[in-house]
Amino acid sequence: VLTYALLAALNTADASPPTRELQFHLTGNMERWTWGFDGKKFSEAEPIHVKLGERIRFALINDTMMEHPIHLHGFFFQVENGQDAMPSKHTINVKPGERVNVVFTADTPGYWAFHCHLLYNMEMGMFRTVVVA
Numbered sequence: 001v002l003t004y005a006l007l008a009a010l011n012t013a014d015a016s017p018p019t020r021e022l023q024f025h026l027t028g029n030m031e032r033w034t035w036g037f038d039g040k041k042f043s044e045a046e047p048i049h050v051k052l053g054e055r056i057r058f059a060l061i062n063d064t065m066m067e068h069p070i071h072l073h074g075f076f077f078q079v080e081n082g083q084d085a086m087p088s089k090h091t092i093n094v095k096p097g098e099r100v101n102v103v104f105t106a107d108t109p110g111y112w113a114f115h116c117h118l119l120y121n122m123e124m125g126m127f128r129t130v131v132v133a
Contacts, residue, residue: 018057041125077102
């Protein structure tokens with residue numbers, strides 16, 4: 001079985017350590033068909049504020065029983081998978097009950113969509129805004 005732990009980058013991107021970590025619990029209920037981050041749907045959640053140039057670790061913790069492909073527009077994640085050269089991914093799949101750490105450098109100012117790439121989950125609330133300023 002192929003896993004993210006087997007991936008290694010061919011070239012090294014920014015390898016500096018993150019300055020802080022933000023945790024996001026991927027939450028939802030398949031019977032009520034509600035989805036969100038940290039138990040909140042998009043309309044209930046505040047934007048995530050990040051300083052321009054800051055290096056951030058997102059700890060993605062899947063508390064649901066379904067996989068969630070998580071994406072942050074405008075950036076590539078570097079997957080912390082135990083390799084010396086962390087592989088870059090624009091979308092990271094988080095399996096049920098799994099925790100995945102990804103790191104990115106907030107090098108482009110603006111308002112960016114952070115969401116599950118499953119359209120029906122995103123539309124039902126698994127969506128946040130990341131503000132880089």
